[in-house]
Amino acid sequence: MSTKKSKKLDLILEEAAKLFRQKGFAGTSMRDLAERIGIDAASMYHYISSKDELLRTICFNISNTYISQLAEIEQTEATYAEKLKALVRLHIRIMIAKSAEVSVTNNDWKYLAEDSLSRFKEQRKKYERGVAALLEKGVAAGEFQAVNTSVALFTILSAVRWVELWWRPGREISTEELENSIITILFKGLEK
Amino acid sequence: MSTKKSKKLDLILEEAAKLFRQKGFAGTSMRDLAERIGIDAASMYHYISSKDELLRTICFNISNTYISQLAEIEQTEATYAEKLKALVRLHIRIMIAKSAEVSVTNNDWKYLAEDSLSRFKEQRKKYERGVAALLEKGVAAGEFQAVNTSVALFTILSAVRWVELWWRPGREISTEELENSIITILFKGLEK
């Protein structure tokens, strides 16, 4: 019974992410969502306490995934270039595995309520600082060109962000080719 | 008098873009906007016909700017690498000149009404095809590495997109340094 409840909650979260991506958090009503689930809007409040809770759960699930994966990479023995490349590959994989959730987190985090919003921003800042540190150490170690750290940071993070806008299951391009192409452009450059 | 009306309309559009960026199109009410302008919500309907019109105007202004600038670049005599770099610089400049408008266009285009939405998507597709053609010709001419065209296309477009999320007037980094850093990463690569 508690299992059943979890299953349904998972379904609600999954459909919520899909709808939020499609129509935006503010553009999605609980009635829309309920219709997808096949119950009445009022019945959903048996599983959740508010619409905000849905967004909060989605955003922090993704945010926490990023943070714990960065922590894992930091602990490995590898060059900074290897660590950064591993991070890029992980970003792409998370996006493919949870494309709707990532999309919502990227675009609708601003609709988080006061408390969660500031917590979310803090986490994101912390994550960005972690990646920036990898870049700076890489430059110090002579592995990277001496470009502006912030610019490099956001160029990398953005270069993986678009995958969410573009990738759909069954695309003719494989995950591996996708990862390799992005890494080639970012680390070796487009120009011959 | 028609000048006065234009001036106020421009002000409304400008404040609308700022608010939409901050709180999202759906999260912004006409009452919010009116307060910024210093008049009552009802009075704004003297200048505009609907909230939708504001979004439509913002999105198509930006979209048209991109398209006409691509057309100009296509006509120049230059290598494909030079054309692409010029395009990247223009993207960055538009973003700095009209950061709120670009932000809204990037994030809230999905709230466009039926008709405008499909027109907008068509324009975007057309633009993307134009940039993709530059890439493909560049590969054919031996200027670029033979990476997947779509991946290269979206990596470039995304790499300039983040500027909108990050750049603020008075940042310690100059426009030139910003442009040069992004172009270095994209075309020469991060790795030494």
Next chain:
DNA sequence: GTCTATAGGCGGATAGAC
């Protein structure tokens, strides 16, 4: 657990006075 009914609020937009 799911429903019907509905409270209560906010939103876009209009009517019409001044």
Next chain:
DNA sequence: GTCTATCCGCCTATAGAC
């Protein structure tokens, strides 16, 4: 041109029956 007043619809969320 700007206001006040207001319509009307949609929204989130709750109450309470079954």
